[in-house]
Amino acid sequence: MAGDPRRERELVQRAIAGDADAFGALYLMHLDAIYRYALLRVRNSTEAEDLTEQVFLKAWQAIPGYRQYGKDFIHWLYTIAHNVVVDYHRRRDSVHISLSDAVIEEEHETSVLDALVQAEDVSALSAAIAQLPEEQQQVIILRFVEGLNYNEVARIMGKSEGACRIIQYRALLALNKLLVGEQV
Amino acid sequence: MESSLTFENQLNTCIRAIQERGLSVEECLTLYPAQRADLEPLLRLVVRLQAARSIQAPPQFRQIAAERMRLMIAASPRRVRHPLSVGIVDRLWQLGRVAIQGRHVPRLAAALSLILIICSLVGTSAAFASAESLPGDPLYPLKIGIEGTQLLLATNDIQTVNLRITFAGRRLDEASILIGKKRSDRARTALVRYNAELADALAPLHDPSRLPSATQQSLADMLDARLTQQQLHIDALLAETQSDDIAARQALEQARIQAEQGRSLAQQLLGRPGNLPDDMPRLPANTRSATPTPVPSATPTMSSTPTPTAQAWPPAAKTPTPPMWPTWFVTPTTPMPWPTWQMPPVAPPRTPPGWPTWPILPTVTPGTPPPAWPTPVMWPTPSVWPTFPAWPTHPPLPTPPAHPTPPGRPTPRSWPTAPGNASP
Numbered sequence: 160m161a162g163d164p165r166r167e168r169e170l171v172q173r174a175i176a177g178d179a180d181a182f183g184a185l186y187l188m189h190l191d192a193i194y195r196y197a198l199l200r201v202r203n204s205t206e207a208e209d210l211t212e213q214v215f216l217k218a219w220q221a222i223p224g225y226r227q228y229g230k231d232f233i234h235w236l237y238t239i240a241h242n243v244v245v246d247y248h249r250r251r252d253s254v255h256i257s258l259s260d261a262v263i264e265e266e267h268e269t270s271v272l273d274a275l276v277q278a279e280d281v282s283a284l285s286a287a288i289a290q291l292p293e294e295q296q297q298v299i300i301l302r303f304v305e306g307l308n309y310n311e312v313a314r315i316m317g318k319s320e321g322a323c324r325i326i327q328y329r330a331l332l333a334l335n336k337l338l339v340g341e342q343v
Numbered sequence: 344m345e346s347s348l349t350f351e352n353q354l355n356t357c358i359r360a361i362q363e364r365g366l367s368v369e370e371c372l373t374l375y376p377a378q379r380a381d382l383e384p385l386l387r388l389v390v391r392l393q394a395a396r397s398i399q400a401p402p403q404f405r406q407i408a409a410e411r412m413r414l415m416i417a418a419s420p421r422r423v424r425h426p427l428s429v430g431i432v433d434r435l436w437q438l439g440r441v442a443i444q445g446r447h448v449p450r451l452a453a454a455l456s457l458i459l460i461i462c463s464l465v466g467t468s469a470a471f472a473s474a475e476s477l478p479g480d481p482l483y484p485l486k487i488g489i490e491g492t493q494l495l496l497a498t499n500d501i502q503t504v505n506l507r508i509t510f511a512g513r514r515l516d517e518a519s520i521l522i523g524k525k526r527s528d529r530a531r532t533a534l535v536r537y538n539a540e541l542a543d544a545l546a547p548l549h550d551p552s553r554l555p556s557a558t559q560q561s562l563a564d565m566l567d568a569r570l571t572q573q574q575l576h577i578d579a580l581l582a583e584t585q586s587d588d589i590a591a592r593q594a595l596e597q598a599r600i601q602a603e604q605g606r607s608l609a610q611q612l613l614g615r616p617g618n619l620p621d622d623m624p625r626l627p628a629n630t631r632s633a634t635p636t637p638v639p640s641a642t643p644t645m646s647s648t649p650t651p652t653a654q655a656w657p658p659a660a661k662t663p664t665p666p667m668w669p670t671w672f673v674t675p676t677t678p679m680p681w682p683t684w685q686m687p688p689v690a691p692p693r694t695p696p697g698w699p700t701w702p703i704l705p706t707v708t709p710g711t712p713p714p715a716w717p718t719p720v721m722w723p724t725p726s727v728w729p730t731f732p733a734w735p736t737h738p739p740l741p742t743p744p745a746h747p748t749p750p751g752r753p754t755p756r757s758w759p760t761a762p763g764n765a766s767p
Contacts, residue, residue, distance in 0.1 A: 179416045186412055187405075194400040208404050212411065213582075219416055220579035224519035242582045281395045303392035306362065317585065328351050331385050338388065 171232050174222050182222070186215050189233055192305060193240050199285050199300050200244045210247055214240045234315050237305075241297060241315070287337040295330035302327055353378055357386055362393075457492055477517050478532040500547050500554060504562055507544035508569045511537050515576050515598075522584055527591040534594040538601045545605050551612060563612035570606040577602060 167188065173181035193214050198207035217239050225235060288296050294316070301312045302323075309320040316323065357371040368386045372379050400408070473482035473489065490510050497503040514537035521530035544566070551559050577599045584591050 179413075182416065183409070183413065187409065190405060190408070191399045194404075195395070195398040198398060199395065204401070208400075208408065211400070212408055212415075215412060216415055216575075217579040217582045220575045221519060221583055223516065224523055239579075239582055242584070242586070245586055246582065281398065284391060284395060299392065303389055304395045306393070306396065324351075324355065328354065331354070331388060335384050335388050339384070 167232060171222075171225065174219075175225060179219075182219055185232065189236055190215075192233060193236055195304065196237060196240050196300055197244060199288060199304065200296060201247060202285050202289055206247065210240070210243050213243050217243070231311075234307075234311060237301065237315050245293070283338065287334055290337055291330055291333055294326050295333065298323055298326045299330045299334065350378060350381065354382060354385060357382060358389055361386065361389060457495075458489075477521060477529065478536070479526075479529045500558060501561055501565070504544050504547060505565060507540050508566065508573075511540035511544060512569070512573060512576075514540060515573055515580070518594075518598075519576070519580055519583075522580060522588070522591050525588075527588050530591050531594040534598045537598050541601050541605055545608060548608050548612060559612055563609040566609040567606055567613065570602050570609065574599060574602045574606065 167185070170181040170185050170188075174185060190211065194207055194211045197210040197214070198204060201207055201210065214236060218236055221239070225232070288299055291299065297316060298312060301307045301315060302309075307315075309323050313320045313323045318326075353375045357366075357374065360366040360371050360374075361368070368383065368390060371386055372383060375382060473485040476482040476486050490506075490513075494503060494506055497506055514533045518530045518533040518537065521527075521533060547554060548559075548562060548566070554562070577595055581592065581595050581599070584595065586592075
């Protein structure tokens with residue numbers, strides 16, 4: 160996350176004016192957050208890297224209109240990341256993947272994920288998260304992994320705080336059920 | 344229902360206590376002992392989810408991605424937005440310069456008269472304010488009028504096309520702002536205008552025989568570059584636009600097709616094979632529709648969103664200097680354009696036993712590349728770059744067996760390394 164909000168605002172203003180150095184600093188500042196978001200949504204480290212690059216390239220192209228959104232920069236990036244992930248899934252759904260390929264990919268990516276975080280259950284968690292509806296995935300990741308509050312999540316998702324609370328509650332129940340079922 | 348609501352509130356209270364006050368699960372459970380059995384698994388799940396916050400981008404990706412992002416940004420520069428006052432002064436300066444160079448005094452007189460009339464009617468402040476107006480705003484017609492005056496002053500095809508493609512870019516900017524404000528109807532208007540501006544800009548290319556070959560070349564070069572930028576802008580807008588905003592997405596898809604057609608036309612003139620698919624409708628010659636072209640399908644096809652390859656990697660023709668590095672990157676006299684872009688210290692990779700160790704590239708300070716490692720990864724001093732080998736032809740590193748590059752990747756994941764680049 161951004162360390163100094165004032166410095167981030169200054170960098171954003173410079174990036175809006177076309178300063179690529181400033182955008183580079185913003186990129187390094189938020190790379191981990193966007194990569195993490197993409198990884199948990201697509202469960203594939205290579206795809207997550209591609210999507211992360213796409214998010215920042217799109218952000219660079221669109222940043223002249225950024226001030227109109229009234230969002231913090233990272234929240235704006237999450238919005239772009241969400242749309243990029245949705246497009247990714249849409250494209251992926253239209254491509255036929257053979258069962259054997261899918262299994263190989265699953266095994267490989269699970270290993271990569273474990274290696275990245277050295278936390279074995281993150282892999283299981285992300286597998287369970289992937290089974291939730293899209294909105295619930297987004298709320299779970301933003302609220303608990305990224306640590307955003309209801310207000311921030313609501314602004315990113317374009318929903319009310321109350322709606323986000325309900326989605327979060329249902330998501331936690333569903334996720335717990337999935338994980339308990341896995342243990343059994 | 345009521346008990347469910349109560350339980351939800353209790354759960355929320357505990358989650359906030361964990362997130363904001365750092366309480367442990369056990370401490371939270373003491374708040375609601377009666378609900379312990381139901382609360383405990385959910386709270387432990389919250390704590391588990393928080394642990395996923397430790398995920399970081401792999402160090403080698405950070406380094407490669409930083410380099411690639413620099414190159415991509417260099418290959419797709421954005422139009423810098425001038426402050427309002429600078430924009431107006433710049434326009435007036437352009438008017439005067441065109442008049443002096445082209446000696447088109449009658450046209451200048453007509454244009455200046457028009458400007459004077461407009462200014463006297465609506466006032467100078469309105470003219471200034473109109474520059475930032477959007478479709479549907481009261482001052483928007485004035486903005487379009489000023490643009491029309493600029494077109495009147497254009498003295499040749501290159502200037503006219505340049506202005507029209509610039510105006511098309513403004514329509515995209517307007518659409519971007521309106522989509523951000525969730526005003527899809529007005530964004531659609533801006534995009535319809537974008538298509539019309541683009542059709543006018545491309546009109547001279549439909550009958551290239553009447554243009555001198557040098558002019559053809561200049562126009563095609565300029566259109567190719569500008570339309571590439573605009574396509575990227577449209578892609579970005581598509582990415583930002585909510586999936587359920589059908590009207591805006593339809594208009595954006597249409598604009599993207601127009602831009603793709605224009606770029607293909609420019610590339611044909613440049614003697615390059617256009618990448619326009621055979622089934623894509625061709626742009627009719629010299630047509631400008633006043634009404635938006637309806638999208639044939641009632642349900643929009645979202646699969647036309649560009650692939651990562653198309654977005655992430657500009658065409659090879661866009662690369663300024665062969666083999667792959669932009670001119671500013673290797674020219675010693677050019678000041679280093681990215682002096683402040685430094686990789687932060689990278690934490691040592693946490694690799695489980697048996698996991699192949701990736702070479703970690705050492706941090707290099709600008710101006711002092713490490714002698715044992717001639718391949719610079721950070722920003723080196725320009726003098727060391729002329730000997731840098733072209734990385735597309737560099738033999739790729741063998742892929743580590745446990746981390747294969749999946750098929751279909753547009754770019755080699757392996758980064759060229761010198762023989763001295765050994766594992767730390």
